[in-house]
Amino acid sequence: MRAWSIGRAQRARAAWVMFGLFGVLVAPTILSGCGAAGGTHRTTVAASCLDRAPEHGGTLVVGIQGSSSTETNNPFIDTTNLSDALRRVLLYDAVTKLTPSGRMVGAAAGSWAYNKGLTEVRFTVRHGERFSDGAAVTPADVAYSLRLYGKIGFGTTAIPIDWPKVRVEGDQVVAPLLKPRTDVAENLAQVSDVVVKAGTTDFTNAPLGSGPFKIDVFEPGSGVALLVRNTFYPQPVYLHAIEIRAFADPAAMTNAFLAGEIDVAINVGAVNARRVEGDKGVKIIRERGALTYPFIMRLPDPPFNNPDVRLALKLAVDRQALVNGALQGQGTVGNDLFMPSDPDYDTSLPQRERDLRRAAELLERAGYTASRPLKLTLWSSTYAPEMADAATLFVAQLDSGLPMVDAKVELAPADTYWSDVWLVKPFSTGWEQIFPLTTAIYRTLGYSGSATDETGMHRTDFDALVDEAVRTTNPALRKQALYAAQRILWADGGYIVWGYEDEIDLSRPDVCGLPTAPGIASYALSQTWLSR
Amino acid sequence: MTVALTRTAFRAGTALALLPGVIALVIAVFGPFLAPHSISGPVGIPWAAPSWGAPLGTDFLGRDVLSRVLSGGRTIVVLPLLATAISVTVGAVIGIVAGSVHHWLDGLLMRLMDAILAVPAILILLVLVTGFGGGTVVLVVVVVLISGPFTARLARSVAIDVSRKAYVESAIGRGESMVAVLYREILPNVGGALLAEAGLVFSNSIFLVALANFLGFGAQPPTADWALMVAENNPGVSFNPWSVLVPVLLIVSLTISANLLADRLARRLAGDDPRIAVR
């Protein structure tokens, strides 16, 4: 037999092999193609929430991000699980809290007042609040909780309260301030300064809370919690129970939602939001301005100490393309400023547009040419996929749009990004979630004294304007000062804020009263009800 | 061994087995020259369906999948092949030696293998790449540590039986060197299992390397790499399945051919060449 001839038997064998291969490979391809085109296969309830009175009863099944093995019963400590944060909001009351629409209202505190020199704030504890065993919430409980939070809680460096010295005076809780601020109450609403009974030290089991729900079944590590209505809660709560499911993967959470296993999926992420676009059986709640991934240029480090370079890069970015590419279109274009839904956000500044010609001029003025280009390394991380994607796309934009720029991306692993890259490398990608503007400025956005000042701007006029803004109780003066500060940031600062990501929650149409604001406000499910 | 290879190469069946792999290799080597678009610039929205400008659609950043597929094969073959070769060789040597010496060395070697096997693979991967970066040497060491010990156990389990067979013991009794005995008598019997294992380790190591890349080590964006493409486009598989399935298909072609080739080598090694037959 000639070496290269193929006999009949061998041909038949080959045919079988090829057929088998074809089947195994192509079948899922075809099926996934079909599936991708089709929509969801669940019966939809054409219920409307408008013009209807809330109905009582029912169990709402909520899905939220969380790695169930690291769930904790301690409501004060730092956690990376959103499932922990959700439970905290539902089980406990804080001094102040956010309503489902994102407004700040008093919770354990009925009212508050700052003294003349802004050296302390007095919270008047509300009457009628009770823990889930019926015991009344006293000022002593509130004071103890605040002191405990100050010791072990997150965000305490951002709020300038002298935590160990929080004390009770009559029916008031007095919190001495380390810096003169008029927005302490707003900031307390954003963090987990929950109220527990005075003297609580053991957190093996969840301490009793005074929130709208209490625990029925919860074993940390199992990934599921069943909460029932706290009958002692003074305001009306419509749901009988809430079942919380923690998901490690938002895609899995969305699959669960599409198959009807959960009623609400909180914060599904851009990719999964795109999966349900146009699906009539899904209520999509879009909360704008939830997160942003700015590119950070550190002003002390060359070449960013040159304002022409900074402005050139701000002009070179194609913002809409980044929103489309890194956020799957689920976001809005940014104008190099932060917190667009904050009442003091500067809406008067014109939207920066892409201007490659001007950017090239500025870079040439700075001395860069195609033969001696500006070499840039943009650092980013897999901490959030949007961070890595945005950086990759921006670098591609720079390389293709500006011949005098030679840019590349360096990805650093998520575990060490915040200690080794952020605040260290001259050009990196940040992660900033929605927060009161002034606190964000104090923390990262440019105030000189902060340990986490991202751009190292060090402008005394900027600092003075922000200090002035937080010291006044006059909203017009506050706005004026903050507008001036933001103008400095916009014109001269080291930030390229190309866009903001929407936070997207998915819900069945018959779930009503859901929160409409992003972040911690989206956990305020106390007013939610199921329409039948 | 060279004799076996030469004879194998001309078998038509072998040619058929190699065909998918050869196609994949050709694409890997010559693809970059044929790519219509750049691998880094977006041509549309992420995960767009196939169109005239992008016949395979776009990837998770809106870049042309076809261009990235054509450019993504070069990194795939070399590193996993090298890592597999080293891992299987090291494992085989340890396993065969352990199975052939019937004293304390066996126990020592195997307990060492057990210790490494008992450490979770994710830790081995994380520690090595975090500590030493995602370079070639590190990734090879990772594959060796993760795959080598089991190869050793497998080799030992076959060698320990063969080494006690009468003809082996008589060969040693005749004064033949241990190494010669290992090579001539024991290796061919272990060869089948080792070659099967090598094929599987090769398949596995491709995605092990991709995992390291995916976590942020080694290849930096916008590097095009088939296994990495599978991982990074997986979230959008319902938008544009081709962005995942085409690279997977190419990798599958490679690994199938590698495994089928290993099968033929194994049969050669064990049966058909009288000079190597052991009875």
Place this chain on the structure above:
Amino acid sequence: MRLWLSRPIAGFLVRRLLAGAGLLLVVSLLIFTATDVLPGDAAEVLLGQEAATPRLALVRQELGLNEPAPQRYLRWITGVLRGDLGTSLVSQRSVRSIIGARIENTLILALATGLVVFPLILALGILMGTREGSRVDAVFSAGVLVTYAFPMFVTAVLLSLLFGVWLDVLPPVSLVPVGGTALDSPSILVLPVASMALPSVAWGARLTRAAVAEASRAAHVEAARLSGIAESRVIWRHVLPAALPPIAQVCARLVGVLVGGTVIVETVFNYPGLGLALVQAATSRDVPLVLGIGLLLAAVEIGAYIVADLVGVLAVPRLRAPS
């Protein structure tokens, strides 16, 4: 098998169990060092951006991370010997309770998958190995190789989407009923088991095939066939015992994978098992939790390999006698 409780066998078991205990100690040191050596610690991971503030020192103090590493390891190991596996750095809960919440799920998944996987491996491996080079072998080999070449994270996602979302015949995620176990709702196990079984069967069948093919080539097998003994008897009495040692190794490895290698399946199907808990603990630098789960999995692996080696010894009669 009269001989299997004989002195040499008992000696073998005692020796290996003692060595196993020693191994666990060594492995615990390896795991501790590996996790500790990783850059960053639990405090940094917890604090995220806040790690650049003075709070880092406070949290480190609280978590006991300021102690030097040998001291922390000794403190941990003495705790273990008393039965206390330590406290998770991230969630402040006892490691034992975290493992306890999830071990049942892991065992149920492992058993369910094992029931599917082991028989299939044997059946396919024998089928292909005894017919090495035939058309049947070619088809099944190709199918098995394609299955193994598909990475699990792709097959799991495709299965979840196909059967769970588009066809909607099975749950796309495996939500364990509140206060119950996976057995209360067995349909949630189907897709995870299938996702795990596909590559496991493929891998195991390939190696079993090689072992069976090799064993089939032995002289006494040829002789048995030529003397007219029925094929099934030939396989059962002559081929399998010779192929058993490597098959046992394969099964032992699979036991380890089924119990500890379920990360992808647990992520895609949101199944609360130990595999994902281990990876989450490693990325959070939660040393006590990594140690607790890691040691448990190590014990399972070591035990499985002792059994595999025992099977190897028993299957080959000449090895039972002391050499």
